[in-house]
Each structure stands twice: as structure tokens, then as C-alpha cells.
Amino acid sequence: MNLKQLAHMLALSQTTVSRALNGYPEVNEETRRRVMDAAKRHGYRPNPSARRLATGKTGMIGYVLPTGAAVDIDPHFVEFLSGLGDYARSHELDLVLSPADADDQETTYRRIVANRQVDAVYISSPRPADRRVALLNTLGIPFIVHGRSEGFDFDYAFLDIDNEGAFHEAARLLIQLGHRRLALINGDDRETFAIHRERGMRRALATTGLVLGERHICSLTMTEENGYRAARRLLEQSEPPTAIACSSLIMSLGVVRAVRDLGLSIPGDLSLIAHDDVFPWLKPENFPVPLSTTRSSIRLAGARVAERLAARISGLEEGARGEVWPVDLVVRGSVAGAPT
Amino acid sequence: MNLKQLAHMLALSQTTVSRALNGYPEVNEETRRRVMDAAKRHGYRPNPSARRLATGKTGMIGYVLPTGAAVDIDPHFVEFLSGLGDYARSHELDLVLSPADADDQETTYRRIVANRQVDAVYISSPRPADRRVALLNTLGIPFIVHGRSEGFDFDYAFLDIDNEGAFHEAARLLIQLGHRRLALINGDDRETFAIHRERGMRRALATTGLVLGERHICSLTMTEENGYRAARRLLEQSEPPTAIACSSLIMSLGVVRAVRDLGLSIPGDLSLIAHDDVFPWLKPENFPVPLSTTRSSIRLAGARVAERLAARISGLEEGARGEVWPVDLVVRGSVAGAPT
DNA sequence: AGAGTCTTCCAAAGCGCTTTGGTCGTTTTG
DNA sequence: CAAAACGACCAAAGCGCTTTGGAAGACTCT
Structure with a gap:
């Protein structure tokens, strides 16, 4: 018909x-x-094919998926997707994933824009001065950055959480508990979120005249194994930290394992706070010692990004609105006063 | 131009x-x-829009994504996607995710087929007599099932791993080591993979005249928390199992935690074998006691599904070819002879 | 040499929708 | 009361590609 x-x-x-x-x-x-x-x-x-040929509208949101034998898709992606999909469904939007060589995403972005394959796109894991942001800005397609980039002479739309504030608060708590040697196990420090978390922590330390030494900071992709390695490196130093802030629950698994291997205990010898993106399959309250966290549902973020994307597509949202969500600090058993 | x-x-x-x-x-x-x-x-x-209007070909693979506030996307999905994306990239295929109400996916399947939105689709987490398989079969769009369904009067194309064989081997090993009270912590037993794993295990037990009692089998969605619960339920029985086969690495985290909480040890009191889908962020060899596993890369499966889908689209693959991959049994420290 | 056969190209008809630029009455307006 | 405005509808021209059904010329065959 x-x-x-x-x-x-x-x-x-x-x-x-x-x-x-x-x-x-x-x-x-x-x-x-x-x-x-x-x-x-x-x-x-x-018929959508006919309609899109006539109008140029596709009813689809785009995402360029970096791929390659050595490229691992972030497990956070799936949670974000849950939220995005849930909203998209209610608005009859589909999501198209365009796989791209991780080292040359530009070609793919240009293609999907030139071909009018999607009405809008989003970007995740941005870095400072991220080329994708600059590119999309000049290409003129509606887009939203999940996270933040920095250092442009133009504004853009984004949705981010207050990473700096979160880790500032976490560090502040630890300092109040008497900790003086804090360490940070961070994600890839080329990404903005990691930079912000580090900055937040430094700021908190600075108010008490403390610094985050090079020896007290690790920045690695967020796997259990890397969490373990980082924790061992930190804890086997001559003056090991008494408190660690960790960027991911998955890494924290490794931290906990390292602490055990070294015959230490949480929170007796080490206080631990991790960032929790709220996975259904791994909860901080179920850690051997319930884990204190800075919490923000990445799933909610996915839904919100979809919502804003839909608004942009239909012209309801314009301009370079940045949205920053506060992060909850949830205190559980993994923090205690500094060992004397 | x-x-x-x-x-x-x-x-x-x-x-x-x-x-x-x-x-x-x-x-x-x-x-x-x-x-x-x-x-x-x-x-x-x-211009792809014009081309697809004229030819009906889209250059896209479809996947219907069940969503909803209470629906969690399986974290395995992201690994599968890594493989799928990697192959799709090399063949200029995009993947479109169509979010659907988890309780009514049929409408969405019908829509994407009627609208010619994709050239082929794949299905994951199938159940016996899965309606989606029957539907796609009648709709006549090229498709591949990742996993297997059962109980149809027609054949269909699928890619599955030998779940039955894997758990048969795992159980056989445990039996050979003298274990007599085995237990299974399974995934959702409405899904075929879980049924096959249970079957494999029962078969191995049967050869020695053993059975898998109702009390020795748990079937839950695969989260850390559920792994913990299942393990506690099993181990706190009057005659607890001395060996457990577990369907997922994530659940195994919970099992290990439960074992600790109960003051038991692996493999002294309990031997443990888990299925490993090969995540980059959680490796069995890094468990407190290196975990024995049945291993099969879900990522490779993703790439293979993409490859076969591409072949079907271009008419190179036809018929209802089922492909079953063998599974490696990797023995590590988490198994030992049954306690005397 | 005339009939067939290739080879190489083209005009035009779709594909199914949106949108432009009307037309034709009927109402309002100065 | 003529002119302007409006309401409700339509024919046809796109959107940019593929594909059908030739056509013109060169070549082969008997």
C-alpha cells in the first residue's frame, strides 16, 4: 500500500x-x-526510503564506532545504549552504528554527513580539542557530545557529569578523614573526563597544601587487570597511599584483589572510593567491603542524550547548550580514618 | 556531485x-x-538514499534491540559488536539498532522488513521455538541466529558454540577429579544456551550414574549479585557441592565472593569452572585463584556473523547452514581433586 | 548482399514520497 | 461591487539513482 x-x-x-x-x-x-x-x-x-530521498530526513541517530582488532569497545557503551535506546524507541528513532577505522574516523563522519545518512550524531569519550567536535561543527549536522571537549573558539552542545566536582568531593572526604597520601587510579588521561577528575582531586588536595605526586597517579584503560597493576604499583612504594580514588568499578575489582594479595585490608590500611556508572551486573554495595562511590547513571545520560538529539532534530533545541550533571557521593564501608 | x-x-x-x-x-x-x-x-x-529507493538495497545490517526501563542489555553485546563492527567496516556495512519494546519485538521486525530498512538481520539470545526465528523465516529476509533455537519444522542459518559439549567436558573433568556432588550456576534457563549447558552436564553425570538434582542447579540472569546468591544457596545446603560449573565470568565474581564469605577456599573446598566469553576487561587468569574456563571468543563470533550476513546479502551463502564452534577447556588453578 | 548477432550506448520510466506553483470557488474588505 | 484574500484541493516537478526496452553501428555468417 x-x-x-x-x-x-x-x-x-x-x-x-x-x-x-x-x-x-x-x-x-x-x-x-x-x-x-x-x-x-x-x-x-x-516508505522511509522514499521519504528520505524527498526530504533528507532519516529518522536515525548516528554513532561512529571505532573498531579494529586492537580496539575494545567500552563496556559502558552498552549501558549508555540502554538509555538511549529506551528513549529512541518511544520516538521511533533508530540508531545507526557506522564502524570506522579507529585511526580514521573523519572519513566516516564525512560520509554519513555527505550522504545524509542520519539526522544527528553523538560523540562519546571526547578529548580536549577533539577533532571530531571541530569536524562536526563545520559540517553543520546536529550533534551532542557525551562528555566534554575543550579548547575551541566556538561552543557546542554537550552533556557531561561533574567529574571535577565528584573527585573533588571524594578527595575532600578522604582528607577530612585524615588521609594525607592520596592516590588516583584514573582512566586514559587523554580523555577529558580523566583530566577533570584529576583536576578535582588536585584542587581538593591543594586547599590543604597537599599535592598529587607523579608517583601517586596512574592512568590506564579501565580493566580489572590494570586496576590490579596500578594498585600494586602504588601500594608497593616506600610511602604508599592510604587512600585511593579510582575511576571505575571494574578497575576497583583489581584494586581489591591487589590489596588482598598484599595482605592489606580495606578500609583498615586503605580507603577506597570509586566512580560508579551504575551497571546492573556489578554493584559497589556488593564488594567484599561495600565500596564508597561517586555515582552517576550513565544510562540516564543515554536517555537524556537521545532526548536532546530528538529535540535538536525537530528544531526544539538550538544553540550550544552544555549540561552538567551533579554526581552523588555515596559513602559505604570502604572509607575510614587514615591509619595512624 | x-x-x-x-x-x-x-x-x-x-x-x-x-x-x-x-x-x-x-x-x-x-x-x-x-x-x-x-x-x-x-x-x-x-547517494545511498536514491540508490536504496531504486534498488531496495541499504547496505545495512539490522538488529532489534529490546529496551525498557527494566531491560538490561547484555554486557556481552558490546564484545560481539566489536567483532561485528570490525568486519562490517571492511565491507562498508553499517549496523542499525532498532529499539523495541522488549515485549513486542514483532512489530519492529515487521516494520524493518516491510520498510526495507536493512538487507539482513541477526538475532541473539534465542530460546527454543523462538518466535523471532519463525517470524523472520516467513518474512523472508536474510538472517542469522547467534546461538540456536529448536523445535521448528524448518531449518535456518545460525552460528553457535558447542555449549553442550563444553559443559559436558567441564563436568567430565570434575568427575574424573573425584567430584560427585556437582552444581550448575546457569544463565536464564529459558534461553537455549543455558538448556544446552545443563544438558551437557547431565549427560556427563549420567555416564557415572550421577544426577543433577534440583537443589544443585540455579538459573539466573548473569550478574555478580546473582552469582553470589546462587553460590550461597548451593554452599549452605546440608550436602553442598564440591564443584560448580558457572555460566559466566561475571557471576563467578559473585561465587568467589560467596566462597570467601563462607570461609571456604578454592580449590580446596570447591572446584570452579566458568564459561569465558573473553572480555578484555575481565580475565579468568586474574581471578584470586586462576579460573578454569570453557572458552570461546564472542568477538570472533561477531565477526563471523557479519561475514556470513554479508555473504548472504550478496547471494554467496544460501540455505540453512548451521555452524557450531567447538569450545576450549582451559584448566587453571581453580579445580582440584574432590575434598576427602 | 541480406539476415542475424554483438557491442556499446541512450532515452525514459520507474522507485514512493514531498513540495512548488497553481486553480477554482467562496469570503472578506475598502 | 470589484478587488483582494482565503480555503481546499490538484497536477506535476522534483529527490538521484537503477533498469527496461530500444537503437545505431560494426561484425559475422551463409
């Missing part, structure tokens, strides 16, 4: 039927009802 | 240019070269 048939069967022109269906004003309400009704009864659905 | 312009500038018809570009035989080699050359020089890329 296509438009032509439907129009013919209603003894109307395609123009009128099309307009009736798309809510244009220049059509009699009575006629509109007739059309709507017939469309529903016959299960008419406009 | 569109076809019309290119044709005009070459003083050829659109027909000829189109055919030259698409490798049709009825065009002079010399002409073809000229066309190809000009196309490259001017960076001509056929």
Missing part, C-alpha cells in the same frame, strides 16, 4: 493525502480525518 | 555511467576506465 494507491482509493490527490498525514494546515479537518482513518485501516506506512 | 552532473561532464548518459560504475558488462572497458577515473577524481559517491 503506497501513497498513490491510498490517494486513488480516497479519490484525492497524493498531495492532499500527504499533507493530511503530515499535519499541514491547508487541508479540511473533515478530509484529514477521512485520510487518517483510511491510512490506519489499511495499515499504510510511508 | 551527482550522477547527472557526472554523466553530463563525461558526455555520456546516466545509464552508461551508472553501469560503468556498477561493473555491468555492456560497457566498453575504455569508457569504464574514463568513468571510474572521473568519478574518483571528483569524489563522486552515489
Whole structure:
């Protein structure tokens, strides 16, 4: 059932039927009802391929997926996707993942924009002065950055959490508990979120005249194994930290293992606070010692990004609005006063 | 730059240019070269929207993503996606995720097929007599099932691992080590993989006259918390198992925690074997006691599914070919002879 | 030499929608 | 009361590609 048939069967022109269906004003309400009704009864659905050729609108959100044998997709992605998908569903939006060589994403971005393959895109894991942001800005497609980039002479739309504030608060708590030697196990420090977390921590330390020494900071991709390595490196120093802030729950698994291996205990010898993106399959309260966390649901972020993307597509949101979410500090058993 | 312009500038018809570009035989080699050359020089890329309207081909693989506030996307998905994406990239295929109400995916499948939104789709986490398989079969779109369904009067294409064989081998090993009270911590037992694993284990036990009692089997979604709960339930029985086979590494984290909480040890009091889908961020060899596993890279499966999907799209693969991959049994420190 | 056969190209008809630029009555307005 | 404005509808021109159904010329065959 296509438009032509439907129009013919209603003894109307395609123009009128099309307009009736798309809510244009220049059509009699009575006629509109007739059309709507017939469309529903016959299960008419406009062919998206035809529509997109005519309008350029696709009803799809794009994401360029860096791939390669050595490239691992972040497990956070799936949670973000849960939120994004949940919202997208309610608005009949699909998500298209365009795999790209991790070292040359630009070509892919150019392609999907030039080909009008999607109405909007989002970017994740941005870095300072991220080229993707600059590119999309010049290409002129609606986009939102999940996270933040920095150092541009233009503004852009983003959704980020207050990473700096979160780790500032975490560090402040630890300092208040008497800790003086703090360490940070961070994610990839080329990414903005990691830079912000480090900055937050440094700021908290600075107010007490403390510094975060080179020896007290690790920055690695967020795997259990790297968490373990980092923790061992930190704890086997001559003056080991008495408290660690860790950027990920997964890494924290490794930290906990290292602490055990070294015959230490949490929070007796070491206080630990980790960032929790809220996975359904790994909860901080279920750690051997319930883990204190800075918490922010990445799933909610996914839904919000979808919502804003949809708003941008339909012209309801404009301008370079940045949105920063506060982060909860949830205190559990893994922190205690500094050992004396 | 569109076809019309290119044709005009070459003083050829659109027909000829189109055919030259698409490798049709009825065009002079010399002409073809000229066309190809000009196309490259001017960076001509056929507009996919137009092409798909004309041909119905989209260059996209589809996946219906069950969503909802209470629905969690399986973290395995992201690894599978890594493989799928890696292959898809090399063949200029995109992946479109169509979010659907988890309780009504049929509508979405019908939509993407009726609208010709994708060239092929794949299905994951199938159950016996999975309605999606039956549906796609009647809808007549190329598809591949990752995993297996059962109980149809038709065949279909799938890629699965030998879950039954894997757990058969795992159980056999444990039995050989003298274990008599084995338990299984399984995934959702409505899914085929879980059924097959249980079957494999029962078969191994049966050869020694043993059975897997109701009290020795748990089946839950694969989270750390559920692993913990299951392990406690099993181990706090009057006659607790001396060996456990577990369907997931994530659940195994919970098992290990439970064992600790109960003051038991691995492998002294309990032998443990888990299935490993090979995550980059959680490795069995890094468990407190290195974990024995049945191993099969889900990432490789993703790449293979993409490859076969591509083959089906281009007509290179036909028929209902089922492919079953063997699973490695990797023995590490978490198994030992049964306690006396 | 005339009939067939290739080879190489083209004009034009789709694909199914949106949108432009009307037309034709009917109402309002100065 | 003529002119302007409006309401409701339509025919046809795109969108940019593929594909059908030739056509023109060169070549082969009997």
C-alpha cells in the first residue's frame, strides 16, 4: 500500500493525502480525518526510503564506532545504549552504528554527513580539542557530545557529569578523614573526563597544601587487570597511599584483589572510593567491603542524550547548550580514618 | 556531485555511467576506465538514499534491540559488536539498532522488513521455538541466529558454540577429579544456551550414574549479585557441592565472593569452572585463584556473523547452514581433586 | 548482399514520497 | 461591487539513482 494507491482509493490527490498525514494546515479537518482513518485501516506506512530521498530526513541517530582488532569497545557503551535506546524507541528513532577505522574516523563522519545518512550524531569519550567536535561543527549536522571537549573558539552542545566536582568531593572526604597520601587510579588521561577528575582531586588536595605526586597517579584503560597493576604499583612504594580514588568499578575489582594479595585490608590500611556508572551486573554495595562511590547513571545520560538529539532534530533545541550533571557521593564501608 | 552532473561532464548518459560504475558488462572497458577515473577524481559517491529507493538495497545490517526501563542489555553485546563492527567496516556495512519494546519485538521486525530498512538481520539470545526465528523465516529476509533455537519444522542459518559439549567436558573433568556432588550456576534457563549447558552436564553425570538434582542447579540472569546468591544457596545446603560449573565470568565474581564469605577456599573446598566469553576487561587468569574456563571468543563470533550476513546479502551463502564452534577447556588453578 | 548477432550506448520510466506553483470557488474588505 | 484574500484541493516537478526496452553501428555468417 503506497501513497498513490491510498490517494486513488480516497479519490484525492497524493498531495492532499500527504499533507493530511503530515499535519499541514491547508487541508479540511473533515478530509484529514477521512485520510487518517483510511491510512490506519489499511495499515499504510510511508516508505522511509522514499521519504528520505524527498526530504533528507532519516529518522536515525548516528554513532561512529571505532573498531579494529586492537580496539575494545567500552563496556559502558552498552549501558549508555540502554538509555538511549529506551528513549529512541518511544520516538521511533533508530540508531545507526557506522564502524570506522579507529585511526580514521573523519572519513566516516564525512560520509554519513555527505550522504545524509542520519539526522544527528553523538560523540562519546571526547578529548580536549577533539577533532571530531571541530569536524562536526563545520559540517553543520546536529550533534551532542557525551562528555566534554575543550579548547575551541566556538561552543557546542554537550552533556557531561561533574567529574571535577565528584573527585573533588571524594578527595575532600578522604582528607577530612585524615588521609594525607592520596592516590588516583584514573582512566586514559587523554580523555577529558580523566583530566577533570584529576583536576578535582588536585584542587581538593591543594586547599590543604597537599599535592598529587607523579608517583601517586596512574592512568590506564579501565580493566580489572590494570586496576590490579596500578594498585600494586602504588601500594608497593616506600610511602604508599592510604587512600585511593579510582575511576571505575571494574578497575576497583583489581584494586581489591591487589590489596588482598598484599595482605592489606580495606578500609583498615586503605580507603577506597570509586566512580560508579551504575551497571546492573556489578554493584559497589556488593564488594567484599561495600565500596564508597561517586555515582552517576550513565544510562540516564543515554536517555537524556537521545532526548536532546530528538529535540535538536525537530528544531526544539538550538544553540550550544552544555549540561552538567551533579554526581552523588555515596559513602559505604570502604572509607575510614587514615591509619595512624 | 551527482550522477547527472557526472554523466553530463563525461558526455555520456546516466545509464552508461551508472553501469560503468556498477561493473555491468555492456560497457566498453575504455569508457569504464574514463568513468571510474572521473568519478574518483571528483569524489563522486552515489547517494545511498536514491540508490536504496531504486534498488531496495541499504547496505545495512539490522538488529532489534529490546529496551525498557527494566531491560538490561547484555554486557556481552558490546564484545560481539566489536567483532561485528570490525568486519562490517571492511565491507562498508553499517549496523542499525532498532529499539523495541522488549515485549513486542514483532512489530519492529515487521516494520524493518516491510520498510526495507536493512538487507539482513541477526538475532541473539534465542530460546527454543523462538518466535523471532519463525517470524523472520516467513518474512523472508536474510538472517542469522547467534546461538540456536529448536523445535521448528524448518531449518535456518545460525552460528553457535558447542555449549553442550563444553559443559559436558567441564563436568567430565570434575568427575574424573573425584567430584560427585556437582552444581550448575546457569544463565536464564529459558534461553537455549543455558538448556544446552545443563544438558551437557547431565549427560556427563549420567555416564557415572550421577544426577543433577534440583537443589544443585540455579538459573539466573548473569550478574555478580546473582552469582553470589546462587553460590550461597548451593554452599549452605546440608550436602553442598564440591564443584560448580558457572555460566559466566561475571557471576563467578559473585561465587568467589560467596566462597570467601563462607570461609571456604578454592580449590580446596570447591572446584570452579566458568564459561569465558573473553572480555578484555575481565580475565579468568586474574581471578584470586586462576579460573578454569570453557572458552570461546564472542568477538570472533561477531565477526563471523557479519561475514556470513554479508555473504548472504550478496547471494554467496544460501540455505540453512548451521555452524557450531567447538569450545576450549582451559584448566587453571581453580579445580582440584574432590575434598576427602 | 541480406539476415542475424554483438557491442556499446541512450532515452525514459520507474522507485514512493514531498513540495512548488497553481486553480477554482467562496469570503472578506475598502 | 470589484478587488483582494482565503480555503481546499490538484497536477506535476522534483529527490538521484537503477533498469527496461530500444537503437545505431560494426561484425559475422551463409
